[in-house]
Amino acid sequence: MTAHTPARPRKKSRRGKFLLITVIVLGLLLVAADFALAAAGEYQIAQRMREKLQLDEDPSVRINGFPFMLQAVRGDYTHVAIDASGVPIKNEAQGVDLRDLDIHADLRHTRVELSDLLAGNVSKATIDQVEGSVKIKSLDLNRLASQVTPFDKLSIDPDNRVTTTTTTTTAPGTPPAPQTxxxxxxSGQTNVAGKDVKLTAYGQVSLAGGAIQITVDEVELDDMSLKNIVPTLRQALAVKIDPGKLPFGAVPTAVRVEPGAFVLSGIITDVPLVQR
Incomplete structure (x- = not known):
């Protein structure tokens, strides 16, 4: 007969599992609390930005970086991103009438105490740097160009036939000059004598005085027997669009083209979170 060997006690194993589960639960609670505080801070900033940017609805606000609590203790939120879509801007005195803008702002180092942020008291809050941009989409371009000649389904794209090269020499470590x-x-279509004509136009968009000016160099038609209307189309597409100031009063210093839109951008430093 063989002697029966008693099973080893598993108290230590059970205790280790209990401690592990406790640590996991506490970690999840801390993460949940961190996200809840961040959401409360985002809500307060969204409220202030709705007033500052004169929006009809609260913009989307994201306080990036984890953990939020560490940033809150320092009173320094390294990156806050703000987005608003479908924003109208109308200034009859300056002839500005845009109806479908997208606004984006990256706030670098927003400085405000957590207690003030959660209470909505951000009158003393400051931002080291704001990178603001406004996106002008094809809907507004189509409407503005149609004031001269009726266009339909007018689309915006980069001219991929052109390779942009920078000829300005900058010192090592110096950021490149903004692209103006x-x-x-x-691309789109127009109507001539009751006939729909498809067109493709190539040119450039230039930034001057905070506005963009479209210049068309070449127009292609699907029916070249109507080439006599090309000068009229070039003139109609030579639209000037002035969206005014960028978020937080930044002045546009660069322009780029992306599918469906022109994007104006600029940077401003040392600005208050809200108007004082």
Whole structure:
């Protein structure tokens, strides 16, 4: 007969599992609390930005970086991203009438105490740097160009036939100068004598005085027997669009073309989170 060997006690194993589960639960609670505090801070900033940017609805606000609590203790939120879509801007005195803008702002180092942020008291809050941009989409371009000649389904794209090269020499470590021109391709259709005509136009968009000016160099038609209307189309597409100031009062210093839109951008430093 063989002697029966008693099973070893598993108290230590059970205790280890209990401690592990406790640590996991506490970690999840801390993460949940961190996200809840961040959401509360985002809500307060969204409320202030709705007033500052004169929006009809609260913008989307994201306080990036984890953990939020560490940033809150320091009173320094390294990156806050703000987005708003379908924003109208109308200034009859300046002839500005845009109806479908997208606004984006990257706030670098927003400085405000957590207690003030959660209470909505951000009158003393400051931002080291704001990178603001406004996106002008094809809907507004189509409407503005149609004031001269009726266009339909007018689209915006980069002119990929053109390779942009930088000829300005900068010192090592110096960021490149902002791009103030970009090649464009506009596609759509118009109506001539009751006949729909498809067109493709190539040119550039230039930034001047905070506005963008479209210049068309070449127009292609699907029916070249109507080439006599090309000068009229070029004139109609030579639209100037002035969206005014960028978020937080930044002045546009660069322009680029992306599918469906022109994007104006600029940077401003040392600004208050809200108007004082």
């Amino acid at each position: 021109t970009a090649a464009i391709k506009l």
